[in-house]
Amino acid sequence: MDQQRDVYQQLAARSGRQFLDGLRALPEFKPAPGIHLGQLRVTVTVVDGKDVGFVDMDPVNLGDLGDIAARRAEGLRAKHARLNARPTLRLIGGGQ
Template structure:
């Protein structure tokens, strides 16, 4: 593995651990007593070279739903940004002058 690949892998591992730290830091949504929303387990594994498991976080569906909404808004923004960066071109298809 060259230096650039190693740096990217270290960045990916750090991002995965930071993501899990952020999930653990979220306060749990607690509905009224007697209501069980269930829990969802988010697992983070770094793919490639042995696929090390970085950890997991158990979350309530309300927090996870909010994170999903944030991810969707970010994806829409990125798609819009990248669509605007393409420069339109004019092409002559054919014909006589």
């Protein structure tokens, strides 16, 4: 059981690193010369594990990512609702 927990923590850490790498790859949003928007820090920690790392981001990119995640969540909820609403054929009884 401990081995399985370790594997899941390693997978979570790898996913966290991939997420942070993706955030770092985004170009910083710069509205105009001399204007500084401030930064927000995104930290990834494996629950009951270690810190994976952090990245400082501008609020515009982070807000856009939040909007994208919200749209994806809405689409996934709608998809699952459609799948659960489909009629299914069930075989009851039978046999010899």
